[in-house]
Amino acid sequence: MYRSHNCGELRITDADKEVTLAGWVQKSRDKGFMIWIDLRDRYGITQLIFDEARTDETIMQQARSLGREFVIQIKGTVIERESKNVNISTGEIEVLVSELTILNESQLPPFTIEEETDGGEDLRMKYRYLDIRRNPVKNSLLFRHKVTQEVRNYLSDLDFCEVETPYLIKSTPEGARDFVVPSRMNPGQFYALPQSPQTFKQLLMVGGLDKYFQIVKCFRDEDLRADRQPEFTQIDCEMSFIEQEDILNVFEGLTRHLLQTIHRIDIAQFPRMTYDEAMRRYGNDKPDIRFGMEFGELNAITQHKEFTVFNNAELVVGIAVPEAASYTRKQIDALIDWVRRPQIGALGMVYCKCELDGTFKSSVDKFYDQADLAKWAEVTGAKAGDLILVLSGPADKTRTQLSALRMELASRLGLRKPDEFAPLWIVDFPLLEWDEETGRYHAMHHPFTSPKKEDMHLLNTDPGKVRANAYDLVLNGNEIGGGSIRIHDKETQAMMFKHLGFTPEQAQEQFGFLLSAFQYGAPPHGGLAFGLDRLVAILSGQETIRDFIAFPKNNAGRDVMIDAPAPIDQTQLEELSLIVNILEKD
Amino acid sequence: MYRSHNCGELRITDADKEVTLAGWVQKSRDKGFMIWIDLRDRYGITQLIFDEARTDETIMQQARSLGREFVIQIKGTVIERESKNVNISTGEIEVLVSELTILNESQLPPFTIEEETDGGEDLRMKYRYLDIRRNPVKNSLLFRHKVTQEVRNYLSDLDFCEVETPYLIKSTPEGARDFVVPSRMNPGQFYALPQSPQTFKQLLMVGGLDKYFQIVKCFRDEDLRADRQPEFTQIDCEMSFIEQEDILNVFEGLTRHLLQTIHRIDIAQFPRMTYDEAMRRYGNDKPDIRFGMEFGELNAITQHKEFTVFNNAELVVGIAVPEAASYTRKQIDALIDWVRRPQIGALGMVYCKCELDGTFKSSVDKFYDQADLAKWAEVTGAKAGDLILVLSGPADKTRTQLSALRMELASRLGLRKPDEFAPLWIVDFPLLEWDEETGRYHAMHHPFTSPKKEDMHLLNTDPGKVRANAYDLVLNGNEIGGGSIRIHDKETQAMMFKHLGFTPEQAQEQFGFLLSAFQYGAPPHGGLAFGLDRLVAILSGQETIRDFIAFPKNNAGRDVMIDAPAPIDQTQLEELSLIVNILEKD
Structure with missing residues (x-):
């Protein structure tokens, strides 16, 4: 057994106990006759003391040899500290060391591993495994875990079933932002990584699964803006035999539960605002109403x-x-x-x-x-x-x-207070938006989003005015989730494809297997997806998602720690029936 | 609201209630003056009754028009059934229908959607969304969800933190079975999909995260044997400041918890057997000891x-x-x-x-x-x-x-009873195995597996005899999990690389960033990974994993439902700086 307690655990009530601790040397102060060391692990920091009068000389020598981030194990006695530190939970005690084992040495780390660091962004990305030792990053990862556990428990208690959908799927003709994966066993053929499990969750509804969710990685090979990642995580959800009201209630409940559990904030009922009203009152479909x-x-x-x-x-x-x-x-x-x-x-x-x-x-x-x-x-x-x-x-x-x-x-003006939370629903999004470039309407959400029944008559006369059964959940000026009630009958779907400029053949080519599935009794269904990375950041009162991802990529889509992507061997290319052919850009 | 109750919910105590149900028409029996319909949803089957004497003639007509798998909504009154069906939970009642709405029609399904089906394997794979409506498949997916929830709750309660490691990582020179992903933004460069998060979980230990787990997809582009999938799911775990005994205790606890929760089976202590003993007594390192x-x-x-x-x-x-x-x-x-x-x-x-x-x-x-x-x-x-x-x-x-x-x-002889569970640990695996083809020793587990201290002296004299701190958890003749205590000090690591035939340069090229990380104070650590697909199948008393995967691929690595993999557009290839070049095979 490497330790009897962790470094965040000992209190004054443990005084006189013989304990074994293990962790990293965060810093040491050597006053000659006495040496103090801050020993750190995931759970906290415990002060160790080596005292000439009470500690063996060889151990004093050993203690002096310890560098920052050395991994050590000690045995010793818990004693009351003379000058207490009220800022840490173990601040009333220290451990008088009687045995010291060096478990591993460390080179001098490239930046200080403390609450505040002297390391720049690039250096911290390259040595991410050291940055994770720091409280701000470590706590972000622990916080993310807590949020996902709460989400899973809340939805499971409501009979939602988490289903893993495949990662190796099919590229669609419009999937320009798909990452693709060459298949060695099927030369010249490619899988694609999912931009979202949209199709599969709808297939699960056709399959009668009724209440589905999944916390799942999604992939998009797009030019990265600040704070976008080529791989990101969604809380993906879908329900059958429901109306928009049911969806809003369930996921408002989930969000309320998170705010309650994490921040002890009770928000009775989330305000709802139409898209038109949000644009009129805030010029924005994700208004910050704090x-x-x-x-x-x-x-x-x-x-x-x-x-x-x-x-x-x-x-x-x-x-x-x-x-x-x-x-x-x-x-x-x-x-x-x-x-x-x-x-x-x-x-x-x-x-x-x-x-x-x-x-x-x-x-x-x-x-x-x-x-x-x-x-x-x-x-x-x-x-x-x-x-x-x-x-x-x-x-x-x-x-x-x-x-x-x-x-x-x-x-x-400091009005966007990180510890205040103001969620609201934006509803009644337009079904279609005009695209100047292609000169036609595009689905604002996606082509399976259902129009509002009462607006259907406008589809032929004024398509831009048709409202959809589509909704976003907004928190503190960020869209944290969005979804829609889907079209489940073939007449409406055919009409939609017509208005989106798809011929039946094109629709078949692009959405073939989903349309086939819909012929065998698709139930009324709809859903929603949360962006987990952002949700976690915002719930934590922060705006950048990077600290909430264990190993993020930079703005060029590179992982600078492992140096990926990278060229691969010629033999590997041959096995995949591929030749790399980099064209000069004009 | 589409329904007041689900189809598995009504009991004799609900008699006389007015209810609304929605679901699929599983089958109907028309006796002329009376029609019975089995209405199915995820939760069960409720019998509907239409009776000339009590039901409107137009509704009788409507009921006669319903085909198999039509999606309907009905309103009606719960009444006691004349001939009770003790096999289903709703068998004491039926619902006398007063209103009927057809929510969606269905083509005749390609196979019967009942407990037992007439559909062959291929057909059911192609129409997986229909197969999922059948109890055996649906229940497998619900069971898998229950297992993963139990795993997550158990580990979270022990302070394990689930961390998402990246999917877009780096291909290693020996990663012959890596799936690769060309990067559009970095022409000629590739990510790889992880065969396991092994490196990242070790980096998280270097990062001080102490207790990590993740339920995570892994990818391996290998020639598929029966019951292998190119993407599969692991319960991946790692701990710091622990010895082999700690790992065995934690994951024995997890497995005991699963057997207890799911099957109400208590197994006090799992037997342990050395690799040598298992081979001698059963000729197998994963003996079935039922x-x-x-x-x-x-x-x-x-x-x-x-x-x-x-x-x-x-x-x-x-x-x-x-x-x-x-x-x-x-x-x-x-x-x-x-x-x-x-x-x-x-x-x-x-x-x-x-x-x-x-x-x-x-x-x-x-x-x-x-x-x-x-x-x-x-x-x-x-x-x-x-x-x-x-x-x-x-x-x-x-x-x-x-x-x-x-x-x-x-x-x-029927001795492998599906409802009996006999777990055991196999320990003391050999560290190295001789490879006839390359004429050198390979790491049996992986190159970071630590040798037993007491066997270290054999490394130079009789390397094949050196035992590792490596262990497998075996259940009913299947390896459901395996892992090892890792090497964390550079002297042992250098010696291992030497014995595996790596030059320092080769080791650096292949494991560079992990070796770098190890220079900054790696703690003693070790871990284990469970194969979730198989674990779930075996816990369910079955041997084939396919029914426990929502959308599995066939033995050629193809998803026959969505028809993937498939060729991609020429423009997409150009964007990726790739040319497909299929060589004739001799």
């Missing part, structure tokens, strides 16, 4: 005042920034520069200070009098001391710009 | 009797087949033919009948008298009425042959 700053549409009250910018704009829309009327001209100019950056793309911004004395001071005082500006304040909900910021232009674009500004200001 | 028929070595008592076959054999070994002395000459000849088949490869077999009257009758009566044969019976444990079967030849080969015969006879 704070206000809702959009006020000013078109009606800004027209016909000779300010042609507003008169000509499809949308004039503003937000009230709390307690920002005191911003200096320089601060406001900086904000205007911020929205004019190419990433945001606004042409300009109008402001109006709501002074504490009840007067208004705006950048368009020439066109709008105090009574006009009072109406602006009313519509945007601005109070005395607030700053109204107004953008104008084409409706969709302007909303997106103002939403970006709203989020940026909220961050700066 | 029955006896242990090997008896007859060399000492068969020599110098002028039977040269035995005199010249390295090993003469027999088993006692219970109550088989009555076998006819023809039956025994058939057994001799069986062991002489090329798959077994014995040259011949000697038998000895232990007659009920206490006499012996053998095929080598010419050489051995009754007193000799009585000794055979003593050594093999044969009782009056048993049949002793004896093979001879080179030791290893003969043991393997007799083991195959032992298993075959046990199956035929």
